Amino acid sequence: xxxxxxxxxxxxxxxxxxxxxxxxxxxxxxxxxxxxxxxxxxxxxxxxxxxxxxxxxxxxxxxxxxxxxxxxxxxxxxxxxxxxxxxxxxxxxxxxxxxxxxxxxxxxxxxxxxxxxxxxxxxxxxxxxxxxxxxxxxxxxxxxxxxxxxxxxxxxxxxxxxxxxxxxxxxxxxxxxxxxxxxxxxxxxxxxxxxxxxxxxxxxxxxxxxxxxxxxxxxxxxxxxxxxxxxxxxxxxxxxxxxxxxxxxxxxxxxxxxxxxxxxxxxxxxxxxxxxxxx
Amino acid sequence: xxxxxxxxxxxxxxxxxxxxxxxxxxxxxxxxxxxxxxxxxxxxxxxxxxxxxxxxxxxxxxxxxxxxxxxxxxxxxxxxxxxxxxxxxxxxxxxxxxxxxxxxxxxxxxxxxxxxxxxxxxxxxxxxxxxxxxxxxxxxxxxxxxxxxxxxxxxxxxxxxxxxxxxxxxxxxxxxxxxxxxxxxxxxxxxxxxxxxxxxxxxxxxxxxxxxxxxxxxxxxxxxxxxxxxxxxxxxxxxxxxxxxxxxxxxxxxxxxxxxxxxxxxxxxxxxxxxxxxxxxxxxxxxxxxxxxxxxxxxxxxxxxxxxxxxxxxxxxxxxxxxxxxxxxxxxxxxxxxxxxxxx
Ligand SMILES: Nc1ncnc2c1ncn2[C@@H]1O[C@H](COP(=O)(O)OP(=O)(O)OP(=O)(O)O)[C@@H](O)[C@H]1O
Ligand SMILES: Nc1ncnc2c1ncn2[C@@H]1O[C@H](COP(=O)(O)OP(=O)(O)O)[C@@H](O)[C@H]1O
Ligand code: SF4
Ligand SMILES: [Mg+2]
Ligand SMILES: [Mg+2]
Numbered sequence: 001x002x003x004x005x006x007x008x009x010x011x012x013x014x015x016x017x018x019x020x021x022x023x024x025x026x027x028x029x030x031x032x033x034x035x036x037x038x039x040x041x042x043x044x045x046x047x048x049x050x051x052x053x054x055x056x057x058x059x060x061x062x063x064x065x066x067x068x069x070x071x072x073x074x075x076x077x078x079x080x081x082x083x084x085x086x087x088x089x090x091x092x093x094x095x096x097x098x099x100x101x102x103x104x105x106x107x108x109x110x111x112x113x114x115x116x117x118x119x120x121x122x123x124x125x126x127x128x129x130x131x132x133x134x135x136x137x138x139x140x141x142x143x144x145x146x147x148x149x150x151x152x153x154x155x156x157x158x159x160x161x162x163x164x165x166x167x168x169x170x171x172x173x174x175x176x177x178x179x180x181x182x183x184x185x186x187x188x189x190x191x192x193x194x195x196x197x198x199x200x201x202x203x204x205x206x207x208x209x210x211x212x213x214x215x216x217x218x219x220x221x222x223x224x225x226x227x228x229x230x231x232x233x234x235x236x237x238x239x240x241x242x243x244x245x246x247x248x249x250x251x252x253x254x255x256x257x258x259x260x261x262x263x264x265x266x267x268x269x270x271x272x273x274x275x276x277x278x279x
Numbered sequence: 280x281x282x283x284x285x286x287x288x289x290x291x292x293x294x295x296x297x298x299x300x301x302x303x304x305x306x307x308x309x310x311x312x313x314x315x316x317x318x319x320x321x322x323x324x325x326x327x328x329x330x331x332x333x334x335x336x337x338x339x340x341x342x343x344x345x346x347x348x349x350x351x352x353x354x355x356x357x358x359x360x361x362x363x364x365x366x367x368x369x370x371x372x373x374x375x376x377x378x379x380x381x382x383x384x385x386x387x388x389x390x391x392x393x394x395x396x397x398x399x400x401x402x403x404x405x406x407x408x409x410x411x412x413x414x415x416x417x418x419x420x421x422x423x424x425x426x427x428x429x430x431x432x433x434x435x436x437x438x439x440x441x442x443x444x445x446x447x448x449x450x451x452x453x454x455x456x457x458x459x460x461x462x463x464x465x466x467x468x469x470x471x472x473x474x475x476x477x478x479x480x481x482x483x484x485x486x487x488x489x490x491x492x493x494x495x496x497x498x499x500x501x502x503x504x505x506x507x508x509x510x511x512x513x514x515x516x517x518x519x520x521x522x523x524x525x526x527x528x529x530x531x532x533x534x535x536x537x538x539x540x541x542x543x544x545x546x547x548x549x550x551x552x553x554x555x556x557x558x559x560x561x562x563x564x565x566x567x568x569x570x571x572x573x574x575x576x577x578x579x580x581x582x583x584x585x586x587x588x589x590x591x592x593x594x595x596x597x598x599x600x601x602x603x604x605x606x607x608x609x610x611x612x613x614x615x616x617x618x619x620x621x622x623x
Contacts, residue, residue: 183548252481258511
């Protein structure tokens, strides 16, 4: 009960060498409990995707430790690593490029089941695919269509169904709504909330802004320059942020409230008259 | 900043009067699957010095509208009128349009990398509008460096000699803004200029556009899919759907007292960083229609929770309903006007 589903300790990932060396992930540690949704928030280049890819071992970390469901992820090889790959699944940011345009939706979703359970009967696979489709809010008549015939939000649903086909315990979502319209973003966020409840899924949800994670995640980690600057419960992060960077990120999120936005703009303007704005 | 002689055929416009009047604008692209109706009868005005926001979901026709305002849509597929300071851009000769673009009317696009030339220095590109007007090279360069400083590029004289790939996304967007403003235009069209940027950079770009347009008295049409961004910047907002205007009013009216179900739905579905955290976000079901298969009647009717039978057949006109304060294209606008902004 008390051991976390995912434990990350001292994770480091470097790219390049010599003077061009980049420490994309720099001593990152966090836990995610079974059934929890952890938000990982930071600006472009802060190391969010690299952290996710190391955790799923899609790339090799330079140093550190990752334990998933009690197993030492970095020590695994062969069949054990394949098993891990079905325990933890990644949902990509870009619903356009992450689906094979030549495959039908049914084949895209069934592919994972067939790889991991090659001896499964085709009727069982088909039933599972239909169930998954319904679970993510698509219709059976969608099965025979190809990705090009779907809108962005629908494609993201297909990507989620594909990830769920392997019955993962952990879903790592890398900015899954960033490229979608607001009205569609809300639909997908609700879908994640439903899935978490119905399937007891554990989520690591990556975003570059603090507003979408607030609706989904009970705990949030704020990343900058490869480091976690602050990690805390939703209440702690939004009501009493400790790190200056968290406060700066929060202040910059525009809200649909003209009076308070104009006040913020005026405050920024008077702060800037002394020092020229810099990126 | 020095004043430049410009291609001036126009009488100065009085404040309050429109500098740009768009009437019944349609842009229809032919395709194998039948016509793609990207813009379907847009009418709106832009007043001098005004900051006007246009908001809409992807595919609603925002970029095609922006292109039409710059005379960049194919003429035989564009109808209606776009009158800029008394001159109809849809019938003006092409060389006249080229003379106006980048000078009287300029633009900032979403993706600065594709809009900037990778083989020319940033300084050269910012100076380009002046060089095209035969401003002497030295003077044009001096003004370009000055402009780069204005938009917040540190050490502008040195950075002017850099190429676009040596700049970050936020800095490139600043370069685009410098290019758009160096000719001292009277109107700037900005199509999603901050969409790809991080929130802190986005806030700085908004501040910059606000300051420069305020100081130079330039009107801005700011196009976006994000209602959050417009709240602080725009004075007036137009909500677009399926190539049409759904609602048009002052910014405060829109955010606090909207009388259109689509706007209300958009506001509802925004995730926010303050206030109570709802169990589920309220959403608009479905998605926007494909412009090649627009619904009959009100284009929003398949998604509208207030739909009535006549919505499926009668296209709602954009008008101020009895008892209302602003224009809404909804058959139930008068009913909504009894409870403005409430039905969230
Ligand atoms: N394959 C690679 N080779 C070299 N550098 C890399 C590579 N992948 C990532 N980086 C660098 O590592 C840092 C972190 O990148 P990462 O993709 O994790 O950021 P991110 O937080 O996901 O950003 P975004 O919000 O833009 O997706 C960046 O400086 C990036 O340029
Ligand atoms: N050159 C073109 N040919 C055919 N269709 C186009 C063209 N440009 C835009 N469209 C279509 O017109 C609609 C509106 O596009 P656009 O104005 O780019 O939308 P947005 O509001 O996202 O900026 C879209 O369905 C788009 O696919
Ligand atoms: S006209 Fe009818 S369908 Fe359209 S927005 Fe109004 S109530 Fe909804
Ligand atoms: Mg990333
Ligand atoms: Mg666009």
